[in-house]
Amino acid sequence: MALSFQEIVLELQRYWSRQGCLVVQPYDAPKGAGTLNPHTFLRALGPEPWRAAYVEPSRRPTDGRYGENPFRLQHYYQFQCVVKPAPADAQALYEGSLRALGIDVVKHDLRYVEDDWEQATFGCAGLGWEVWLDGMEVSQFTYFQQVGGLEVDPITFEITYGLERLAMFIQGKASVFELEWAPGVTYGDVHLETERQGSRYHFEEACVDTLARRFEEDQGEAFRLLILEHPLVYAAYDHVLACSHAFNVLQARGAISVAQRQVYVNRIRNLAQRTAEAFVRHREDLGHPLLRGAAEPAGVA
Amino acid sequence: MSEQTVDLLLELGAEEIPARFLADAEAGLARAVEEGLRAAGLAPATLRSGATPRRLAVWAGGLPRRQADQAEERTGPAEAAAYAGGAPTQAALKFAESMGVPVDALELREVTKGKKTARYLWARRVVPGRPTLEVVAELLPRWIEAIPWKKSMRWVPGSKARFARPLRRIVALLGGEVVPAAWAGVTAGRATQGHRFLAPDALELADASWEAYVARLRAAHVVVDPAARRAAIEDALSPHLGPAGLERRRALVDEVAGLVEEPLVDVGAFDPRYLRLPRIVIEEAMTGHQRFFPLEAPGAGGALAPRFAYVANRPFDPVIRQGNERVLAARLDDALFFFELDQKTPLDQRIDRLDEVVFMQELGSYKARIARVDGLALEAAKAAGFAPEDAESPRSGTRITRSLPRGGALPLHLHLAAQLARTDLTTEVVQEMPALQGEMGAIYARLQGQPDEVADAIREAWLPRGEGGALPETRAGMCLALADRLDTIVCAFATGRAPTGSKDPFMVRRSVLGVLRILRERGLDLGYGRLVRAAVAALPDGVAGDRAALERQALDYFRERLAVMMVEGGGRHELVRAVLGAGRDPTNVLDAWARLDALQTLGDDPGFGRLFELVERTRNITQKNAQGVDAGDVDAGALEHPAERALWAALEGCRDDVRGHVAARRYVEAGRAYAAALAGPVHTFFEPAPAGVFVMDEDARRRTNRLALLLQVRALLAEGFADLAEARPAK
Known part of the structure; x- marks a missing residue:
């Protein structure tokens, strides 16, 4: 019996927990990728060690297909794992996670194929691979080099599993909606309607004026929080995420002209960089608590 | 290995190095090792190398055991x-x-x-010479750092060390001894590793033997030599692809050989219903992301078969074939979905969507660009003689009209193609498969009832795609390809994106080469100068800046590339200079080439070769002294000396003849008429007095007359053919 969708998530959580990762929870703000969860974006900055794993819903408004395409979703799930500093056995750890899911990597054709990663809006870039399993891309593997426009050291490595892809591989399904979420319940039962409505909302109904106004308000608020004498980094970052999501919806709605697009991107990048700088200072002020006595990072055994 | 010599084996084991880096990295490391050893007085007798995604290896055989004293x-x-x-x-x-x-x-x-x-x-x-072991230990880090990566990364905390991907293992053996060296926190040892999954255990090497190294790895599912992997893949593919098919997929074979350590070629199948898709879409779905090889059905006139070949990194197992088949099915399903979706919105309804696709930031969208390209394409058609000078575009701007304009069908086709040429950027298939830009536009245009000429031009506007790529075949395609490139080129120059040695984000260099190739190889008898001028004139005011300066900058760049192209095509430097510095329209590529060919032919005439030096002398003397003198200043009645009278008579006698030949582009004949008439008189003119004349006479009138005469000698050939003063080889 192949693992169900929820068992895959549970197995990955157990596995990475055994590797000393904190199993943290999805962050309660819409975002385009698991990397933007503060457990990755902020923790990848500065000298402190960090290990975490979590599921993250990713919102890609322009990828919506009204539930009619078997592979494309405007809302899907990533399983994300970050380890800083990147360990020398990063690849072996990843392969171990596939074994934990019952995939015999010796029997399959597993390959690491060049695929560098960039998230220009948040000033992030890294080098790595997409991981092929018998020709199917199931994960993205990245060594961060830059986060929030800042060169990072030590380097964080990040694994992003496309949970639906991985489940399709494990369950041998040709459509995401046919995946078994749990016995008797399909992915489609859970998400077909959310896909239909999400696509309609993003492409047809989202109120452009409201979103544009919210972008301005969130940008203003993030900026204000960052220039306080003692900046409120986390609250500011929430508003940066809100800006980024509003921008993505506006784009799906076809409401951003070419000239405006770059302006929006620059504004978000500027905020993301200021937030990153503020976070680095903030951890310095705290005296880098996670460095304290910790040859072993802040994991739970 | 003899008593006096010793071998060096070096292997750098890394996490998967990108396939496209491997060849340069392998060669770069081998070169660094050889040069480093040579410079240290330890030149190797033999050098071998290998590379896989997980290792770079170099072997230097027959090193002295120590440096000479x-x-x-x-x-x-x-x-x-x-x-x-x-x-x-x-x-x-x-x-x-x-x-x-x-x-x-x-x-x-x-x-x-x-x-x-x-x-x-x-x-x-x-x-005293130092032991080789010591020298190698010292040099090894420098060799690693000398590897030329296209892109590299940091991974060691607090270190600036860079490699393509993290370096995890160094094998460094001199004879049987481990070289005491370390880099980026990795200490050299004698243990290598086989295939990631099939032979993961450490393999201890006894000594630096290359044969043993290669054999041990072969047994551990690794073929170290990239050429051997390529050959194995080609052997297995060739019954399926045939020699022509193999040749066509050479780049893909190279790439795939860099993605595996132990290649296995296998064939999978897909549902024939996907054969409804345009062939090029199926092929791109296979080659673009999956690195599969499309196969043709035997005896079906080259039609695609519902099968594909793929290369795995391990021996066969049925689950691997199933997995690859499933992935391809998903991609083809996706493509079919998009292909059908795209056709619900015809291309002409997509023009407004181009407003969302940025061309260059200062210049707005692709939609804003259409009118410029439309106008330039017609200008190219006129310049090439494909359309009369009074031809009109049906309508400028971005509205489509289908009425036949003055100038006939070509202007109409150009206009339609210019409007539609980039609209496929907004289609789902092109967003998924950017390599199909232009190809999809042509396919959709045909499906939507556009004339073949328009569909072909949409496709050909992208040609040539790479250096040496195929060129447009149709008139409309050539004109549109020229227009598209000229607009890109002048826009890049106008916005400070001129190509530099290392940076050329808009591929201006390639665009210029494309223009030159189309003009020459399609035999278009027109000067690019006219097109550059028109492209500059079409720029919006805010962007163009100083139009004259912009035009000059673009023309200089064209001329420089043309010169390089001519020299690479076998033209001698000085002859190329002589040709490009002369002519009625030096920007006419076809004419410039004809003049170059003629000059090369004439250079072999003994009578003509002598002229190079003589004309150069006319330049040297007039350059310094003829300020304010005009070639037309010759006062024939005032010529006194027999040598100057003879030269004048020779000029008068051959002028019409030379000009007639030049006008008819009979350049060899022009050169011969010129040489026959003038070589003797010019030679005599420069003889010491009294046989020759003293040019810089004290008498101003005499002096002016003689200088003007010399100016005419040079100008007669330079005005339409070649400036011989430039044509002498540098000493």
Whole structure:
């Protein structure tokens, strides 16, 4: 019996927990990728060690297909794992996670194929691979080099599993909606309607004026929080995420002209960089608590 | 390996190195090792190398076991400074110390410095050679750092060390000994590793034998030699692809050979219903992301079969084939979905969507660009003689009209194609498969009832795609391809994106080469100067800036590339210069090439070769002295000296003939008529008086007359053919 969708998530959580990762929870703000969860974006900055794993819903408004395409979703799930500093056995750890899911990597054709990663809006870039399993891309593997426009050291490595892809591989399904979420319940039962409505909302109904106004308000608020004498980094970052999501919806709605697009991107990048700088200072002020006595990072055994 | 020599084996084991980096990295490392050893006096007798995604290997065979001892001789301070009252001075002591010899071993020798001969201190010492092991240990980090990566990364905390992906293992053996070296926190050892999954255990190597290294790895599912992997893949593919198919997929074979350590070629199948898709879409779905090889059905006139070949990194297992088949099915399903979706919105309804696709930030969207390209394409058609000079575009701007304009069908086709050419950027298939830009536009245009000429032009506007790529075949395609490139080129120059040695984000260099190739290889008899001027004129005011300067900058760049192209095509430097500095329209590529060919032919005529020097002399003397003198200043009645009268008569006698030949582009004949008439008289003219004339006569009138005469000699050939003053090889 192949693992169900929820068992895959549970197995990955157990596995990475055994590797000393904190199993943290999805962050309660819409975002385009698991990397933007503060457990990755902020923790990848500065000298402190960090290990975490979590599921993250990713919102890609322009990828919506009204539930009619078997592979494309405007809302899907990533399983994300970050380890800083990147360990020398990063690849072996990843392969171990596939074994934990019952995939015999010796029997399959597993390959690491060049695929560098960039998230220009948040000033992030890294080098790595997409991981092929018998020709199917199931994960993205990245060594961060830059986060929030800042060169990072030590380097964080990040694994992003496309949970639906991985489940399709494990369950041998040709459509995401046919995946078994749990016995008797399909992915489609859970998400077909959310896909239909999400696509309609993003492409047809989202109120452009409201979103544009919210972008301005969130940008203003993030900026204000960052220039306080003692900046409120986390609250500011929430508003940066809100800006980024509003921008993505506006784009799906076809409401951003070419000239405006770059302006929006620059504004978000500027905020993301200021937030990153503020976070680095903030951890310095705290005296880098996670460095304290910790040859072993802040994991739970 | 003999008693006196020893072999060096070096392997750098890394996490998967990108396939496209491997060839340069392998060669770069081998070069660094060889040059490093040679410079250290340890030149290897033999060098071998290998590369897989997980390792770079170099073997240097037949190294001396230690460096040879080096004798060093040096001259020190002069005698006067070396001894005071018979005792060695501080300077003498220092010199002895620096040479590592006792002071009484110093000698005095006579040395000549300049015009002076004096006695100086002199010493000789023997610098003992160091053991090879020690030298290699010292050099190894530098070799690693010399590898040329297209892109590299950091991964060691607090270190600046860079490699393509994290370096995890160094094998460095000199004979049986491990080289005591380390880099980026990795210490060299003797253990390598086989295939990631099939032979993960450490393989201890006894010594630096290349044969043993290759054989041990082969047994551990790794083929170290990239050429051997390529050959294995080609052998297995060739029954399916045939020699032509294999040739066509050469780049893909190379890439795939860099993605595996132990290649296995297998064939999978897909549902024939996907064969409804355009062939190029199926092929792109296979080759673009999956690196699969499309196969043709035997005896079906080259039609695609519902099968594909793929290369795995391990021996066959049915689950691998199933997995690859499933992935391809998903991609083809996706493509079919998009292909059908795209057709719900015809191309002409997509023009407004181009407003969302940025061309260059300062210049707005692709939609804003359409009118410029439309106008330029018509200009190119006129310049090429495909349309009359009074031809009109049906309508400028971005509205489509289908009425037949003045100038006939071509202007209409150009107009339609210019409107639609980039609309496929907004289609789902192109967003998924950017390599199909232009191809999809043509396919959709045909499906939507556009004339073939329009569909072909949409496709051909992208040609040539790469250096040496196929060129447009149709008139409309050529004009649109020229227009598209010229707009890109002048826009890049206008916005400060001129190509530099390392940066050329808009691929201006490639665009210019494309223009030159189309003009030459399609035999278009027109000057690019006219098109550059039109492209500059079409720019919006805010962007163009100083239009004259912009035009000059673009023209200079074109001329520079044309010169490079001509030299690469076998033209001699000086002849290319002579040709590009002359002519009625030096920007006419076809004409410039004809003139170059003629000049090369004439250069072999003994009578003509002599002219190069003579015309160069006319330039040298007029350059310095003929300010304010006009070639037309010759006063024939005032010519006195027989040599100058003879030269004038020769000029008068051949002028019409030469010009007639030039006008008819009979350049060889023009050159011969010129040489026959003028070689003798010019030679005599330059003879010392009294046979020749003294040009710089004190009498101003005489002097002006003679200088004007010489200006005419040079100009007669330069005005339409070649400036011979430039044509002499540099000494």
